[in-house]
Amino acid sequence: MGRITRRRFIRDGSVAVAVAHATPRFLSDAASAQVSAQSGGGRNLVVLYLQGGNDALSTVIPYTDAAYYARRPNIAVPATQVLQVGADTAGRAVGLHPRLTGLRALFTDGRMAIIQRAGYADSSRSHFEGTDIWGSADPANSGGLGWLGRYLDALPTPIDPLAAWNTTRETPRALVARSLGVPAIPDARAYSFASPNGAADAVFERQAALRMASNRAGDRSHLAFVDGTMAGAFGTMDRVGAVADYQGTVAYPTSALAISLRTVAGAIARGVGTRIYWVSTSGFDTHAAQGNAGAGGYANLMTGLNDALVAFTTDLKNQGLLGSTLVLQFSEFSRRITENGSQGTDHGAAGVMLAFGAVRGGLYGTAPSLAQVPDNPTLENDGADVRYETDFRAVYARVLDSWLGVDSRLILGDDFRGQGPAFI
Amino acid sequence: MPIGELPLDHLLRRAGFGTTAAESAAHSGLSLAAATDLLLAPERVADDTDTHIGQEGYAAVTPRGTTGLFSPNTVIDDARQRWLFRLVHGQRPLQEKMALFWHQHFATAYGKLAGAVGTIQATKMLALKAGELPGPQGQLELFRARGLGRFRDLLVAVAQDPAMLVWLDGRSNTRTRPQENFGREVMELFTLGRGNYREQDVYAAARVFTGWNLRLSAGGNNQDPDSYYEFFYNAGQHELTSKTFTFAVYADGGHTIPARSAADGYQDGLDFLAALAAHPETGRRLARRLWTFFVSEVDPAPPGFVEAALEVYLRSDTDMTAVLGWLFRSPWFLDLRVAFSRYAWPAEFVARAIREIGWTGFSLDTARSAMINMGQTLFEPPDVGGWETGPAWITSGGLLARMNFASTLAASQRAGIARMVPATAARSADAVVAAILERLSPMTLDPDPRDALVAYLSSQGPWTGSDAQLTTRVAGLVRLILASGEYQFI
Numbered sequence: 001m002g003r004i005t006r007r008r009f010i011r012d013g014s015v016a017v018a019v020a021h022a023t024p025r026f027l028s029d030a031a032s033a034q035v036s037a038q039s040g041g042g043r044n045l046v047v048l049y050l051q052g053g054n055d056a057l058s059t060v061i062p063y064t065d066a067a068y069y070a071r072r073p074n075i076a077v078p079a080t081q082v083l084q085v086g087a088d089t090a091g092r093a094v095g096l097h098p099r100l101t102g103l104r105a106l107f108t109d110g111r112m113a114i115i116q117r118a119g120y121a122d123s124s125r126s127h128f129e130g131t132d133i134w135g136s137a138d139p140a141n142s143g144g145l146g147w148l149g150r151y152l153d154a155l156p157t158p159i160d161p162l163a164a165w166n167t168t169r170e171t172p173r174a175l176v177a178r179s180l181g182v183p184a185i186p187d188a189r190a191y192s193f194a195s196p197n198g199a200a201d202a203v204f205e206r207q208a209a210l211r212m213a214s215n216r217a218g219d220r221s222h223l224a225f226v227d228g229t230m231a232g233a234f235g236t237m238d239r240v241g242a243v244a245d246y247q248g249t250v251a252y253p254t255s256a257l258a259i260s261l262r263t264v265a266g267a268i269a270r271g272v273g274t275r276i277y278w279v280s281t282s283g284f285d286t287h288a289a290q291g292n293a294g295a296g297g298y299a300n301l302m303t304g305l306n307d308a309l310v311a312f313t314t315d316l317k318n319q320g321l322l323g324s325t326l327v328l329q330f331s332e333f334s335r336r337i338t339e340n341g342s343q344g345t346d347h348g349a350a351g352v353m354l355a356f357g358a359v360r361g362g363l364y365g366t367a368p369s370l371a372q373v374p375d376n377p378t379l380e381n382d383g384a385d386v387r388y389e390t391d392f393r394a395v396y397a398r399v400l401d402s403w404l405g406v407d408s409r410l411i412l413g414d415d416f417r418g419q420g421p422a423f424i
Numbered sequence: 425m426p427i428g429e430l431p432l433d434h435l436l437r438r439a440g441f442g443t444t445a446a447e448s449a450a451h452s453g454l455s456l457a458a459a460t461d462l463l464l465a466p467e468r469v470a471d472d473t474d475t476h477i478g479q480e481g482y483a484a485v486t487p488r489g490t491t492g493l494f495s496p497n498t499v500i501d502d503a504r505q506r507w508l509f510r511l512v513h514g515q516r517p518l519q520e521k522m523a524l525f526w527h528q529h530f531a532t533a534y535g536k537l538a539g540a541v542g543t544i545q546a547t548k549m550l551a552l553k554a555g556e557l558p559g560p561q562g563q564l565e566l567f568r569a570r571g572l573g574r575f576r577d578l579l580v581a582v583a584q585d586p587a588m589l590v591w592l593d594g595r596s597n598t599r600t601r602p603q604e605n606f607g608r609e610v611m612e613l614f615t616l617g618r619g620n621y622r623e624q625d626v627y628a629a630a631r632v633f634t635g636w637n638l639r640l641s642a643g644g645n646n647q648d649p650d651s652y653y654e655f656f657y658n659a660g661q662h663e664l665t666s667k668t669f670t671f672a673v674y675a676d677g678g679h680t681i682p683a684r685s686a687a688d689g690y691q692d693g694l695d696f697l698a699a700l701a702a703h704p705e706t707g708r709r710l711a712r713r714l715w716t717f718f719v720s721e722v723d724p725a726p727p728g729f730v731e732a733a734l735e736v737y738l739r740s741d742t743d744m745t746a747v748l749g750w751l752f753r754s755p756w757f758l759d760l761r762v763a764f765s766r767y768a769w770p771a772e773f774v775a776r777a778i779r780e781i782g783w784t785g786f787s788l789d790t791a792r793s794a795m796i797n798m799g800q801t802l803f804e805p806p807d808v809g810g811w812e813t814g815p816a817w818i819t820s821g822g823l824l825a826r827m828n829f830a831s832t833l834a835a836s837q838r839a840g841i842a843r844m845v846p847a848t849a850a851r852s853a854d855a856v857v858a859a860i861l862e863r864l865s866p867m868t869l870d871p872d873p874r875d876a877l878v879a880y881l882s883s884q885g886p887w888t889g890s891d892a893q894l895t896t897r898v899a900g901l902v903r904l905i906l907a908s909g910e911y912q913f914i
Contacts, residue, residue, distance in 0.1 A: 051807065125608070125626070126618055128809055169799035170812045171819060184819030190797050191821060194828045196835035196899045201884070205900055208880035209827070212873040212908050222722050222765065223867065226818050226909035233820035282807070287605040288593040289540070341601030342593055346630075347608070381623075 043358075043403060044268055046261075046277040046327045047148070047174065050305075052285030053127065054331035056351035056386070058298050059100075060085075060114055060367070064093045067370035071338040074292050075345070081294040088116065090366035098294045099302035102310030103354075110361035111313065111322065112354065113423035117365050117378070118395060119350030119388030123333055127285070127347075130332030135173025137393050137412055142173075147396055148276055149177030150411045151404060162236045164276035165267060167260040175278055181229050182278075183236050188243040188263055193234075210234050239272045246270065249318040252311045255304050257281040261312040268321055275404070281305065284331060288342035296343075313356055326403050326424065327356040330392065336384055337370055349380060350388035353395055355423055358403070364421035365389050394420030431456050433865060434763045437914040438718050439463045439752065440517025442776035445863070460752050464745055466516035466572070473514045474506065474553070483512050483783035496551060497562075498544045498649050500534050501792060503551035504802045507564065508788040511775035522571035522744070523564060524771060525717055527802070530582050530614060531810035532563055532591045534803045540590050542646035545653060549587035550803050552652075559641070559652025563587040564803075575710065575742040576701035579614065583697055584655040586638055592808065595638035599663045602630035609808050615700040617709045621670065628667040632681065632692045635662035662689035673699040701742050707734040714747065719756055721814040722765040729756050764867035764913040767814050770798035772914060773826055777906050780864050781833055782840040790832060797825035818912065830906035834899040841902050842894040850889035853881040860901055866910040873908065877901060 062068050063079040082095030083104040094116070096104050106112040120139050124130040132142035145153070152163055157179070164182040166175055175182040185191050193209075195202035213230040217223040246266025252258045257279065264277045283301055290298040309327070316322040334351030350368075369376055372383035380387040397408035397416035402424040409415050435456065436443050440463070443451065451459070462468065476482045477494065487494045488501035496506035514520045537546035552562040561569070563585050570578045582588050583606070589595040592606040607629030611621045637658040644651030667681040673695060681692050700706055711733035715725035732754070733747060740746035751757055768776065774791040795801060799822045805811055834841060844863050849855035857877045861869065869877075881887045881897050905911055 125623065126612055127807065128612075129618060166819070169797075169819065169822060170806065170816055181818075181820070184799075184821040186797070186821060190828075191824055192828070193824065194831040196831045196838075196903050197896050201896070201900055204880060204883040205904060208876045208883070208904055209907055211876040211879075212869075212904070215870050215873045217870060217909070220867075222767070222815070222913070223909050225815060226767075226823070226912050229818050229820055230823050230909060233824050236820065237824075283536075285605075285807075287603050288596050339601070340603035341598035342596035342603045344593065344596075344603060346604040 042324050043405075044275060044277065044325045045399065045403060046264055046279060046325060046357075048327055048329040049131075049172065049278070049280040050284045050329065050331040051280055051282040052331070053130070053333045053335055053347055054284045054351060055286055055290065055298065055345055056116075056331075056334040057337065057370075058290065059097055059302070059354075060094050060116060060352050061097065062092060062367045062370065063095050065367070065370050067337075067372065071370060071372070073339070074343050075290045075298075075339050076292075077294045085114065085363055088363050088366045092367040092369075094363070094367050097299070097302045099299050100306045102306045103356075106310075106313060106356060107361060111359065112356050112361050113359040113364060113421070114362070115353040115355070115364045115390055115395060115421055115423065116367055117350045117386060117389035118330075118353040118392045119333070119386075120391055120393070121388070123349035123385070123388065125333065125347040125349075127332055132173050134330055134332055134392060135176075137396055144176075145178060146172070146174035146176040147411060148174045148278075149182075151400065151406060152177045152182070152276070153179045154406055154410060160273060161232045162239060162272060162274050164278070165264070165272075165274045166278045167263055168278065168280045172278060172280070175276075181225075181232055182276075183232060183240075185236075185240055185263070186260065188240050188246070188266065191233075191237060191240045191244070193237060206234065240267075242270050243267050243272065248311070248315040250311050250315045252315075253304075253307045255281075255308055257304060258308040258311055261308050262315075265312055265315045265321075268316065268325060269319055281308075286335070286344050287340065287346060288344040290339075290344050292343065309356065316357070322357050325357040326359065326399065327354075328395075328399060329354040329356075334386060337368075337372075337379070337386065338384065349385035351386070353392065359423050362423070364423055390420050391416060395423075398422070398424050430760060430763075431758060432459055434760060435459060435463070435752065436517070437776070438757075438766065439521055441511050441521070441772060442779050442865075442914075444779045445782075460749070463518040463752070464572070464749050466519040469515045471516060473510050473516075476513060477506065477509055483509060483778060484785065484787040485509065486787045486789035488789065497553060497556050498547050500538070500543065500547045500550070500803060501789070503547055503562075503564075504792045505788045506551070507802055508771075508775065508791055511771060512778050512783065512788070518748070519568055519572065522748075523567040524769070525713075526567040526571050526578070527564065528805070528810040528813070529713065530563075530567075530588065531805035531808055532587050532803075533805050533807075537587060537590050541653065544649055545646050545651070546587075546590075548649070548652060549585075549590065557652075558650050560586060560654055572745045572748070573743065574701075575706075575737075575744060576698055578744075579610075579697050579701050580694065582614070583610070583633070583636065583693065586653040586655060589636070589638045589655065590653075594633055594636050597630065597634050597636060598661045599634050602627075602634050602663060604630040606630075606633055610697075610700065613809060615706040615709070616671075616703055617705060620703075620705045625669050625671070628669055629696065631663045631665075631667050632696045635659060635686075635689065636693055637661060657690040659686040659689065662686050662692075664689060667692065667696075669699075671699075671703065702738070704734060704738070707737040707742075710737065710747075714751060715756075716814070717766075718748075718751060720762045720765040721767055722762075726756075729754070764910075766914050767817050768912055768914045769811070769813065769817065770795045770800035770822075770826070771802060773798070773912065774829060776914065777830065777833055781902060781906075782837045784837060784840055786833065786836050791829065794825060794829040794832070798822050798829070799825075823907075823912075826912070827903075827907035830903045834903040834906070837902075838895045838899045841899050842891070845894060845898060850894060852889075853878050853887040856881060856887075856889070856898065857901065860898065860905065864902070864905050864911070866905060866908060867913050869908070869910055873910070877904060880904060 063082040081098040084095040087093040136142045137147035213227040243266040252262045335345035335348040368378035368386045394416040400408035485505045489499035496502040554561040594606045608626045635658040666683045711730045736750045
């Protein structure tokens, strides 16, 4: 009943949000821009979620491991197609999927970090629990606040209502905060307020709507939550509107992911003051038809990812903004090592995290040995799944300590410092 | 308003999609008990809604396909409009409400289907109305036909539903390498819920459904609207050995589905689904979902409710009409403190708004496209878990989409909106607000938001009740009410 738990949490959390909004603390755009300038330091974090459980062994391919080909006779990518990125500290050579040509160029430029075998003990095979665990950074109690939500809660008050920007239509666990509702803005152009009577009347309607939303519905916390979110929309609308016509310095692809990333680039380039962006793309639950010989369903996913990220990083680089932007990619789990009978893979365990932009580029962690032999320390579940080497919370800790400038122990509730790769 | 009508309004918002002006008048003599009985017996009401599509007096549709003809069996955006048409004009509101509930419960998305079998077959799989083209009825029609029957029968039908067989990859589940997608989700999401099964159960369930495959009609191709996919049991692909679970599968407590011949192996799946449907945790999970859907999203389901619902569920052999009949007559539902404690889904918000404001010359395609930014595209849930509902609908972007839809709708219905104001009320801004609030019936407004509405009417000069003011400012007023926090609850 994880979904119910999530709902319950958001409801409980909403009480706090609503109370905060019900106090007359609506910020003018100028004041909030000042706050974000003070606390932002000009650094941005873009979290990219590959929804469905990305098959890490197809993203970063252990192409010299005979077991990879033996266990994936139909879907393995031929060694000759793999884009080599060198060998890890265990001496295992790995390469990127052949469609990731642009990312390999980023890797060569030192703008991409690959963190192999990121995960956690006793990895959940459920999409929903897995997503909650990665979002909450708390495997034992994944129904609470998000790790980025806790970071937002730690910012000095008053918190800019645009401190974080969710480009999806649903609030992910990671952004669930106690002190604000993160705005969901997939498309800045639609983030506006129309009127049936035209622009002149829209001013009066907006005044009336804001006054209605500012009511203190103290005894009806669910209503106060909606009103608070509405007031938040009015409080952020004008700044978001400044991004609406952003086209960028490069031609972005037309995919939903690329549109989201272009919106993020616009917000960064126009300096709206947001620190945390959330971007998501789906289709990674590849139980069937992953394709073969480096083509097919999974290859299409890689093309989409590559083209969108190349456009985004190039656009930022052209404007001198890539060095102040960190892109951190994750997925809720990776997939089973052995392919199933549908030319696909079922739910697995540890996967790969990628980071772009303001990173120390390189290959971190070690690839698994895929041989299904007893006591193989790199596998688990009787050799069916990849075992984690780097706790994903150690990666988060690095981001919090070294990029966002907050003590990760306060956010993660435990000390993961120094346990993960020094990729920032 | 007589106090007796309040529970009826509550019932019609929850078990339906609100009340049109005409229905409001027609319902004046209807008792709560009679309305409940009628909702639960949709077969007593003619199902001719679809025949009115395109007729005068009904909401319009806009063909989205390349032919220019409205093609709800083969063009997904037309299928979405047909569904919205039923939400707005349907005479069997609970049937449509439960179709929406099951669409969320068995969430299946068009995008993956279209990628696998093309847009025509994908639309047919989701929305084909039986008899309008060759092939099995679409998943939505399955929900309409069986959504008020036995859950066990619905579960079996869904497990054999072509859309589900593509969506969770059952169509390619084979003997030598079973794949787990359906086997996992049928336990995690459709029945038991997490914590009530283990990984070994997932592996066993995958084997149970080996051979539950799909085939294209003879000589068919994906681009041919007369071609179709149908379920078939592919005996040669069924894995024959016994399957043992951590929970009882049979009434005698047995945990093991016996080894069977290929010819008899189809029975594995039926045994397993029957066991899942009859499992108390399935009943409890459905009870909690029904609580959230029909009773309250502010308070969690009390244990007393869950256990009482479970008792009805098991005693009736998983019959949903029995469970819903019990629910609507239960003190939990009839306690009006739960009124307006349910966040309106985008589909419910647009349907209720259109039903309460009017639809003259209004195309449902406008509602369809507006719903994208509200976060709910019908037939396109974000994943197999369905939409995040409740407060998760309430995002700043989603609310702006609701506000802007309200603006579009109000602008299109100016004349009808002006007529909502009785002549006796037109002279007083306060009386105008009172009249409109009575027609739209949102959650009760506190004095200050209500004063904001009165002040708005006079914001561009004193309120006189002139025709010009009635056709502009009252449209703005209606929009403000539809855009209010109070209106986002049912």
